[in-house]
Amino acid sequence: MSPSFRALLLAVSFVPAAIAQVTVTNDPDLAVDAGTLETLDFSDAPAPLSLHRPGGIHYACKCLPGESCWPSAQKWNALNTTVNGRLRIHIPPGASCHNSFNGPFGTVNAYDPVKCAEATQNWSNEQWHVEQPGASLWTYFTNDTCRPTTDPNEPCTLGYYGVYVIMANKKQHVKAGIDFARRNNIRLIVRNTGHDFIGRSTGYGALIINMHAFQDITWMNSYTGPGFYHGGAVKIGAGVQANTILAQGHAKNPPRVVVTGECPTVGISGGFIQGGGHGPWTTLKGFSADNVLSFEAITASGQYVTANQYQNPDLFYALKGGGPASFAVILSTTMKTFTDLPSAGATLYINTTHTFDPNVIWNGTAIFHKWSNHFVDNGLYAYFEILPFTFRVRPWVAIGKTKAQLESILQPMLSELDAAGVPYDFESKAFPTFYDLYIDLFEPEAAGDSALTGGWMFNHHDVATNNDGIIEALKTAAAPRSDLFGIIIGHLFNPGYGAPHSNSATHPAWRNATDFVITVLPVPVGSSLAQKADLQNVLTNVMDEALRSASTSGCTYVNEADPYQPNWQSAFWGSEYPKLRALRFKWDPLGVFYAVSTPGTEKWEVIDYGTRLCRRL
Structure with missing residues (x-):
């Protein structure tokens, strides 16, 4: 270890009493007025580092x-x-x-x-x-x-x-x-x-x-406002994950739920909800962002604020789906809760245990997807995957429905699979609550992989008029080039079914959604910069371009899509974008927060081989 680095390690591990602390200007409880902020003070920020690059490009950069x-x-x-x-x-x-x-x-x-x-x-x-x-x-x-x-x-x-x-x-x-x-x-x-x-x-x-240590959870039988909502609610610390809040809710009498993500390790507050937040309850109750009642947050200027319908309402709007790491750091989120309900679930598999003919598997996929409007219009959610020689739905989720009701909804699709001679395994189950279904039918997800991610949303019109075109686009995404394969993860849900009128910053097109598809392109570890650029081009201009061309929605999901796609502003937020961009410059004019392809970051770039964050002047 070099002497200078050892000294630095000691400095941050064992702090001598003689070294002065950085002074926090607010009092220890950060008791800033929770009302609307008249001004945001950034006078203590230094001038950014100025750099010139070939071609006369001038940047202001982070140190x-x-x-x-x-x-x-x-x-x-x-x-x-x-x-x-x-x-x-x-x-x-x-x-x-x-x-x-x-x-x-x-x-x-x-x-x-x-x-x-x-x-x-x-x-x-x-x-x-x-x-x-x-x-x-x-x-x-x-x-x-x-x-x-x-x-x-x-x-x-x-x-x-x-x-x-x-x-x-x-x-x-x-x-x-x-x-x-x-x-x-x-x-x-x-x-x-x-x-x-x-x-x-x-x-x-x-x-x-x-933020993971912020694990406080406070349940409320009746929310006392502000606002007109007085039902059940819960205040969730920034670090709380879906598995924790769902388990605690299940222990209540009666059991309670919130709109969480499909994956149990996702944090509810923070980037998930700042991107909108979708999951198995979204068809019935809208996005997670649609169900937020209040935030506690700290702004880019270091001020502690409450944001809700009446206090800092513009920040409240922006934090509900306006983009992760863009407007403030969320400390806690207060959300509506709902009574958990008896539910039914089902699974479907078509793979090499049934056939080695990819045409048969794709025929089964097309029949499934043809009925996707029917599924969400009956209040269902579904999670499906397309892998080499595999199509699987695990699971369909029918909250508040019996096993017989779910089977009745799915029967037209199953009958068509039978008529087409597509082999499959199908199973349905009844559960006393959604939580019991969640624990049984949703599988753990893996970490540690290296991949690029894209995706697109297909709306009701797309499915009704162009299902064959969608399937051809999915085929392209699954095999974009002879030397490559893609993975497709689909989510059938429609926020507009249970929440037809958005109260969040999410793209308006979501209110007519049917299928949100994630595309995944694996990247070999150790790939060169040229190889990475080639794979990014494949994702953006082959895989996702096929999906965009098959759709009229013009929409995708900010947390699970290609940030380098063309017209990301419109794709992520549609008509909401100009308002969000203006709010970004109000709440964070200096770019203290940054996340790629979020409101107001058009002039920001990561240059010098992915290392230096700069704003082009």
């Missing part, structure tokens, strides 16, 4: 380690004191399998056989990644430079991970991180669970605020 504008060890030490010693130098989770970690401040002896065995065993385990300080569950946007290995001599660098992590467990810690990033022109990453497909939980040279 990086090694530059004169990078904060001194004393400043980082003071930040550590302010956050009660919870600042960490970030070392990638796979570093323990490598002899050395070559970080931005020097080289560290990293090998630890016990921790390496743990990392290797858990690399595909989502919850293990969630519990790491700064890990991203899908690793492409980390640059895959430090994965578990059986060869400790393999190089290990920081890749595109952040440099420091605040393991925040108080709102004062969050404020301190925001203030430090703003005052020192440092890239800021807000990480909830790291359940992120498109790189918004990582960033080279960044300070990460880890």
Whole structure:
């Protein structure tokens, strides 16, 4: 270990009393007026680093380690004191399998056989990644430079991970991180669970605020306002995951639920709800964002605010689907709750146990998809996958319906499969509650893969008039080139069924949705920049272009789609975008927060081979 790096490690691990703390200007409880803010003060922010590039391009950039504008060890030490010693130098989770970690401040002896065995065993385990300080569950946007290995001599660098992590467990810690990033022109990453497909939980040279320790949950039998809603509600800390809130709700009498994501490890507050948030209850109750009653948050200027229908209503609107890491850091979310209901579920499989003929499998897929309007118009949700030689639906979800009612809805599709001679396995079940269905029929998802992600939404009109065209587009996405294969993950839901009038910032086209499809293109670890550029081109201009061409919706989902697609502003938000862009410049005019392809980021770029975050001037 180099002497300078050892000194820095000591500085952030053992804080001498003689070093002054960074002063938090608000009182210890951050008791800022929760009413509408008249002004947002950014006067303490320095001028950004100015850079010129060939071709006369002029940038204003965030500071990086090694530059004169990078904060001194004393400043980082003071930040550590302010956050009660919870600042960490970030070392990638796979570093323990490598002899050395070559970080931005020097080289560290990293090998630890016990921790390496743990990392290797858990690399595909989502919850293990969630519990790491700064890990991203899908690793492409980390640059895959430090994965578990059986060869400790393999190089290990920081890749595109952040440099420091605040393991925040108080709102004062969050404020301190925001203030430090703003005052020192440092890239800021807000990480909830790291359940992120498109790189918004990582960033080279960044300070990460880890929100996972915010686990408070407060259940309310009757919400007291403000507003006209007085039903059941729950206040959810920023770090609470779907499995936790659903389990707690199930223990209530009667059992309660909230609109969560399909995956149990997804955090509810934060990026999920800032993107809209869809899941098995969405057909019946709308997006998660449609069910929010209030937020507690900290703004880019470091002010603690409440945002609801009457207090900071423009921020309230923007946080409900207006884009992750864009307007403020959410500390807690208060949401409507609903009585859990008896439910029914079903599964369908067509794979190599039935046939090796891909035409038969695609014929079955087409018949299934032909009936997708029928499914959502009867209040169902469905999760399906298209893999090489495999089509599977696991599961259909029929909340508040009996097994017989679900079978009756599905019977026309099953009859058509039989008439076409498509072999399949089908099973349906009854459950006392949705939660029991959720535990039984939804499968754990894997982490640690390197892939690019895209996707598109098909509406009712698309399915009714162009189902054959949709299937041809799915075939293209599944086999975009002779040397490549894609994976397709589909979700049948319609927020407009149960919430026909949006009260969130989500794209208006969602109110006539039928099928949201995620496309996945695996990326080999160790791919060159040229190979990555080629695969990105395939995703954007072959796979997703086929989906866009087969659809009239003009819409996709901000949390699970290609951020580099053309016209992302319209695709993610439609007519809501101009308002969101204006609100971004009100609440965060300096770009303290940044996530790719979110409102107001048109001039922001990550240049210098994915390392330097800059705004083009």
